[in-house]
Amino acid sequence: MSLRVQFIALYTLVRKEATRVFRIWLQTLMPPAVTTALYFLIFGHLIGRRIGRMGGFDYAEFIAPGLIMMQVITNAYGNVVSSFFSAKMQRHLEEMLVAPMATWTIVLGYMLGGVLRGLGVAAAVTAVALVFTRLHVAHLLVTVSVIVLTACVFALGGLINAILADNFDDVSIIPSFVLTPLSYLGGVFYSIALLPEFAQRLSLFNPILYMVNAFRYGMLGVADVGLGTAYAVIIGFAAVLFAICMVLIDRGTGIRS
């Protein structure tokens, strides 16, 4: 099919996903804003005042990039998981499978849907952050590119999860037992310089550490990891996960008998 047909199909899928996110904004955009407000209130203000400064910034300022990134990760992932898996369960995913849509169109469409949700949540959480602290943007291009690339990585991760999932347990295991622990241990609330050497080395195997720190570099100009390494990790993950999604959908794993 022509590229024009694929772009129209892609536009249709992205518009469908975006409409869904904004139609149910109470479920998609509000909860992260409320959760982040609580994080700022408890960790940023009540506990943060006793912690003092970290990395040369007030504690609330230091954790702001991490809190924004944590919500982007969770929501980009959750958006694609819930949208794709419910389409699979209700069988209206077949609307796409019977149409002449290229595999890349389907993967890109769901990925962009997840990115849109991630950016929508980032905007809501940033607005909340501004109530509690000052926000800096030291390097705008780094800030924007890292948040978009990170949302891509986790949207693709969510798509793989939804493709392989057979039941609702399968879609809740990864967020609960993998994403949340890795996010909390990925330097959202602390600099890994505070950790013992062994824990610092172990933290370097956590990909979320690179995302949080690259984003923190973009906003505050400080990071625990090198920017080049962080981009390599994020882009590498995005490329590998995109390829896995392509193979799974092409083979019909989990979606075709």
Add this chain to the structure above:
Amino acid sequence: MLALAVRNLVKTYPNGTQALRGLDLDVPQGDFFALLGPNGAGKTTLIGIVTALVNKTAGEVRVFGHDLDTARDDARACVGVVPQEININYWDSVQNIVTTQAGFYGMTPRQARVRAEACLKQLHLWDRRRDSGRSLSGGMKRRLMIARALMHQPRLLILDEPTAGVDIEIRRSMWEFLREINAAGTTIILTTHYLEEAECLCRHVAIIDNGRIVERDAMVRVLRKRQAEVFVLDLRDPVRAAPVVPGYEIVLVNEHELEVEVTREQDLNGVFAGLDAAGLRVVSMRNKANRLEELFMQLTARDGTDGRGGQGG
């Protein structure tokens, strides 16, 4: 030209079930084609493969000459499908459901809106266009799936039991609608358990059983292949016993009804002559069972030990 050409199609599911065992099938362009078979015969698997929802194990499928292996997207662009199970997005509006489907086939939003109005009006759903899918009745959901399948003006429309659970009035109006789109050039493949529906609508029929085609011919020729037909005769006056007409087996159903079996070698004139001689007046007559149903039962009769039981219909 063939709308659908299937050669030596095999499907074995991961659990070992052989749903299709080297199936061959041709459907000419412009035909209204019935695909019949008992539950588990392989009909839905065949449709699933043609519509790219099921991966085949072996064989070749061509839709209007486009090979499903080498020109999958071209083949899919020619096909519209109305599946057996309801598969609409319950939370989306009727209009969004059809325009989204059109977008997936490459129609611009503007083209899709125009086409949606035409399709939804044809299927009597235009007044419900802003309602969500979940608010529709069963018959409306089925009509919505037909409208959705027609959005991209497919050359081949596959209907997998489209009138299941639909009341008689709507079923008849759907028949009329299907006749119209077939007359306008759309090839239609219909699977149904209502054999009267197939007999009434379709010009050709294939009967699939145990993953193979066991009969495929023009409907009129298939119906002629019946060995015998049973008629129910309504009598004007009551009788106490079945009359004896030499050469015919007549059974008394009740005092006003007789059943008579007429084989291919016999005719009804002999029955009426015998009844006339016995002083019995027949006021009406009907087939005991649908004619196609009799043939269907004959062709798919089995002892129940064939190991049948696929994943679909």
